Amino acid sequence: MVKWLKGNNKPKDIVVSTRIRLARNIEDFLFPEIMTIESANEVINRVRDSIIEGNTILSREFDFFRTKEISPLDRQVFVEKHIISPGLISNPEKSAFLLRKDEKVTVMINEEDHIRIQVLLPGLELEEGWDLCSKIDDIIEENVKYAFDEKLGYLTSCPTNVGTGMRASVMLHLPSLVMTGHINKVLQAVTQVGLTVRGLYGEGTDALGNLFQISNQTTLGETEEEIIEKLKKIVLQIIDHEKESRQRLMNLKRIEVEDRIYRSLGILKNSRIITSKESMKLLSDVRMGIEMGIINDIDLEKINNLMILSQPASIQKYSGRGLNARERDIKRAEMIREYLK
Amino acid sequence: MLCDDCGKREATMHFTKIINGDVTELHLCEECAKNHKEFDFDASFSIHNFLAGLLDLDSTQGSPFEMDYITSVKCEKCGLTYSRFRQIGKFGCSNCYNSFREKLIPLFRRIHGHENHVGKVPRRAGGMIRIKKEISRLKKQLELAVRNEEYEKAAKIRDQIKELQAQIDTE
Numbered sequence: 001m002v003k004w005l006k007g008n009n010k011p012k013d014i015v016v017s018t019r020i021r022l023a024r025n026i027e028d029f030l031f032p033e034i035m036t037i038e039s040a041n042e043v044i045n046r047v048r049d050s051i052i053e054g055n056t057i058l059s060r061e062f063d064f065f066r067t068k069e070i071s072p073l074d075r076q077v078f079v080e081k082h083i084i085s086p087g088l089i090s091n092p093e094k095s096a097f098l099l100r101k102d103e104k105v106t107v108m109i110n111e112e113d114h115i116r117i118q119v120l121l122p123g124l125e126l127e128e129g130w131d132l133c134s135k136i137d138d139i140i141e142e143n144v145k146y147a148f149d150e151k152l153g154y155l156t157s158c159p160t161n162v163g164t165g166m167r168a169s170v171m172l173h174l175p176s177l178v179m180t181g182h183i184n185k186v187l188q189a190v191t192q193v194g195l196t197v198r199g200l201y202g203e204g205t206d207a208l209g210n211l212f213q214i215s216n217q218t219t220l221g222e223t224e225e226e227i228i229e230k231l232k233k234i235v236l237q238i239i240d241h242e243k244e245s246r247q248r249l250m251n252l253k254r255i256e257v258e259d260r261i262y263r264s265l266g267i268l269k270n271s272r273i274i275t276s277k278e279s280m281k282l283l284s285d286v287r288m289g290i291e292m293g294i295i296n297d298i299d300l301e302k303i304n305n306l307m308i309l310s311q312p313a314s315i316q317k318y319s320g321r322g323l324n325a326r327e328r329d330i331k332r333a334e335m336i337r338e339y340l341k
Numbered sequence: 342m343l344c345d346d347c348g349k350r351e352a353t354m355h356f357t358k359i360i361n362g363d364v365t366e367l368h369l370c371e372e373c374a375k376n377h378k379e380f381d382f383d384a385s386f387s388i389h390n391f392l393a394g395l396l397d398l399d400s401t402q403g404s405p406f407e408m409d410y411i412t413s414v415k416c417e418k419c420g421l422t423y424s425r426f427r428q429i430g431k432f433g434c435s436n437c438y439n440s441f442r443e444k445l446i447p448l449f450r451r452i453h454g455h456e457n458h459v460g461k462v463p464r465r466a467g468g469m470i471r472i473k474k475e476i477s478r479l480k481k482q483l484e485l486a487v488r489n490e491e492y493e494k495a496a497k498i499r500d501q502i503k504e505l506q507a508q509i510d511t512e
Contacts, residue, residue, distance in 0.1 A: 030419050030434045112431075134461065146463045147435035150470050152449070153458025155435040159445070160452055162438075164460040194454075221455020275346060324365050325345045 002081050002308050003103040004120050005301055013291040014239050016171040016211065016304060017122050019082070020129035022137055023156045023165035024115040025147040031157040032094055032110040040094035040110050047109050050143030051098050051136075058139065061100050062107075067092040073322070076313030082120060087111045105136060112157045113165075115140060122304070124235065126168060126228045133166075134224070153220065163220030168228055170235045175210040175288045176245040177238075186238060187212075194218060195234060209280035209287075209307055214238070246292055261289035269340050273326075274333040279310050298340065306339055346373035416440035469509065476505050 005017075025031065026046070029039055044066075052059045067075065067089055075089040083103055088095050088111045098107040108116040117136050119129045147155040153163040161167070177183040187197050196217045199208060214235060216227045249257055264285035267274075287303045289295040308314065310332050316323050319331045344352045350370035357366050415422040419433035423441055426432065438445065449456050462471045479502050486495035 025435055027435060031432060033431065034419060034421075034433050137461075138464065141463050141465055145465055148463050149435075149438060149458075151457055152438060153460060154463075155432075155438050157431050159430070159432070159448060162449065163453065163455075163458045166460070218453040218455070220449055220453035220458060223460040277346065322365065325367050 002305050004081075004083070005122050005304050005308075006102070013300070014173055014242055015124040015235070016173055017082075017120060018125045018129050019118065019120050019167075019169045019171070020126070020133045021116055021118040021167050022133050023113040023154065023161045023167075024117070024137065024140070025155060025157070026114050027145045027147045029114060032091065032112065032114060033157065035094070035110075037093060043114050044096045044109050046144055047107065047115055047140060048096070048098065050140045051107065054139065054143055062098045062105075063101065064098050065096060067095040067097070073313055073316055077317045080311040080314050081308055084108060085111060085116070088116075105132065107136065107140070113161070124170060124232070126170070126232050130166075130168065130224055130228055161219050163218075164222075164224050164227065166219060166224050166227065167215055168231050169213045169215030170231065172212050172214060172235065172238060172242075173210055173284065173287055173291075174212055174238070174242050175284050176249055177242050178210050180245055180249065182241070182245060186241060190214060190234060190238070191217075193230070193234060195231060208277070209284040211284075211307070246288070250292070257292075258289075258294055261285050261294055265289065265295065265340075268336050270337070271333045273329045274336070275329055276310060276312060276332065279332060279336060280307065283307050283310070302339060306336060310336060342368055344368065344370035344373050346370070346376075414441065472505050472509055476502055479505070 026043060029035060029043055032040065032043075035043075048064050051062050052064060070078075075084075075092070078084045079086055079089060081103070083099060083106055084097055085108065088097060088108045091110065095108070095110040097109060099105070104120055106116075106118045106120070108118065117133050117140070119133045119136075121129050149155055154165040156162050156165050174183060174186075177186055190197055194217050195214055198213045198215070199211070214231065216231055219227075222230075264282040268279070268282050268286065283303055283306055286295065286298065287300065287307075290298055290300050290303065309318065312328055315328050315332050315335065318335055319327075323331060342352045344350050345368050347370060350372060352368035352370055354369045354371060354374040355366070356369070416433060416437045417440065418436035421433035421437055421440075423444065426437065426441065432438065446456050462474055464471065479498050483495055483498045483502065486492075486498060
C-alpha cells in the first residue's frame with residue numbers, strides 16, 4: 001500500500017493529490033552539482049541533524065536514508081510512489097533524504113538544490129500542505145543559514161525557482177475532458193494564466209491514466225499564499241468543467257459510458273497479461289465509474305494505490321525479484337486481479 | 342518481432358539493461374520508443390537550453406564589449422564563467438547571483454514577469470528584511486484601520502510599528 005494516500009476524509013474525486021515543495025540552499029556551500037563529496041556529506045549531516053538531533057518530536061517521526069545504501073530497485077519504487085524525485089537518485093553518491101513515517105513529508109538533500117522539502121497529501125490540501133512545508137522549513141533553518149537575497153529571495157540552482165523556491169501542484173483525474181476533447185482548450189487556458197501542466201511523472205511525461213499535474217510556473221514576484229490562491233481557483237474551475245462534462249456525457253450516452261466502465265473493470269479483473277499503459281487507461285475508466293457512482297463496491301483509494309503499484313519497479317518489488325517486460329506484464333495482471341477480487 | 346508496448350508495429354529499437362546480472366530486455370517500435378524514458382537519449386535538452394536563449398536578448402549581438410563580458414566574467418567563488426552559465430542555465434553557487442547580477446535582472450523579468458521577491462523571509466538569514474517587511478505590512482493595516490475609523494486598533498498597530506522601528510534603529 002502507498003502510505004501517503006491514507007487519511008483525509010474529504011471527497012477525493014477528481015483531485016488525487018496535492019504536492020508542495022520548497023527549494024532551499026545553504027550559504028557558503030557550492031550547489032550540489034559541482035560540490036565535492038566531502039561538502040555533500042557535511043550538508044547531509046547538517047540537514048539530518050536539524051531534524052533528527054534538533055527536535056525530539058520530529059526525530060521520532062522521520063527516518064533517514066542515504067541514496068547509495070538503497071538498492072536501485074528500491075530507489076525506483078520510491079520515485080514511482082512520488083516520495084522522492086528522479087533527480088535525487090541521479091546522483092546517489094551525494095544525495096540522501098529524510099522521510100516521515102507516514103510518507104507525507106520528504107526532505108531531499110543534495111538534489112538540484114541542497115534542500116528540497118516536499119509535502120504530499122491526498123485530495124486538495126494546498127493551504128495545509130504549504131503550512132506544513134513552511135513549518136519544516138523553519139525547523140531546518142534553526143540549524144543552517146539559508147542562501148537568501150533581500151531582493152531576489154531564496155537563491156536556487158536554477159533561475160526558474162528563485163524567489164519563493166516553491167512549486168505547488170495538484171494532480172487531477174480528467175477522463176471526461178479527455179474523452180470529449182475539451183481538455184486541450186482547458187490546458188491552453190491554464191498555461192495562459194501562468195500555470196503549467198505536466199503528466200504523472202513530471203516534466204516531459206505523458207498524461208498516463210488521464211492524470212494531469214497543474215502547478216505554478218513562476219516563483220518570483222508573488223507571495224506563497226498568492227500563488228496557492230491562484231492555483232486553487234483555477235483547479236476548482238477545472239473540477240467544475242470535468243463535472244459538467246461528465247454530467248453531459250451521462251445525459252447523452254449513459255449506456256455507452258457504463259459499458260466502457262464495466263468492460264474496463266472486466267478486463268482488469270480477468271486479464272492474464274497487461275502492460276502498464278493499458279492498465280492505467282482501464283484504471284482511469286474504473287476510477288471515473290467509482291466517482292460517478294456507477295461502481296459502488298470498490299474503494300477509490302484502492303484504485304489510487306493500483307495506479308502507483310502497477311508501475312514497473314513496484315511490480316518487481318511486489319514479486320520480490322527483477323523481471324523482464326513480459327514477466328512484469330504477467331505479474332501486473334496477477335496483482336490487479338488479486339487487488340480487485 | 343513485434344513492439345512490446347503496442348504489440349502492433351515491428352520493433353526496431355532494442356534495449357538491454359543489465360543491473361547486478363539481472364537482464365531486462367525491451368523491444369519497441371519507433372513510435373512507442375519516443376514515450377519511453379530508457380530511450381530518451383535526448384535528455385540533455387531541457388528547460389535550461391531555453392534559458393540560454395533568453396539571456397542577452399537585448400544586447401547588441403557581436404559587440405566587442407559584449408563578447409568581453411561573456412568570456413571574461415566569472416563567479417569568484419565557484420569559478421563558473423558567464424559563458425558556461427549561458428550554456429547550462431544553472432548556477433554553481435549562491436554567489437553567482439551577485440557575480441552576474443546585472444545580466445540576471447532582465448532574465449528574471451522574462452521568466453517570472455517580476456524581479457523582486459515578496460514572499461517568505463527566513464528568520465535567520467532574513468534579519469532586518471523580516472522586520473522591514475513586517476513594518477510595511479503593519480502600515481497597510483494601520484491605513485485600513487484609520488479608514489474604518491477603528492482608532493483603538495490603529496493606536497495598537499502604531500505602537501507595534503514604533504517598537505519594530507526602534508529595533509532597527511538600535512541595530
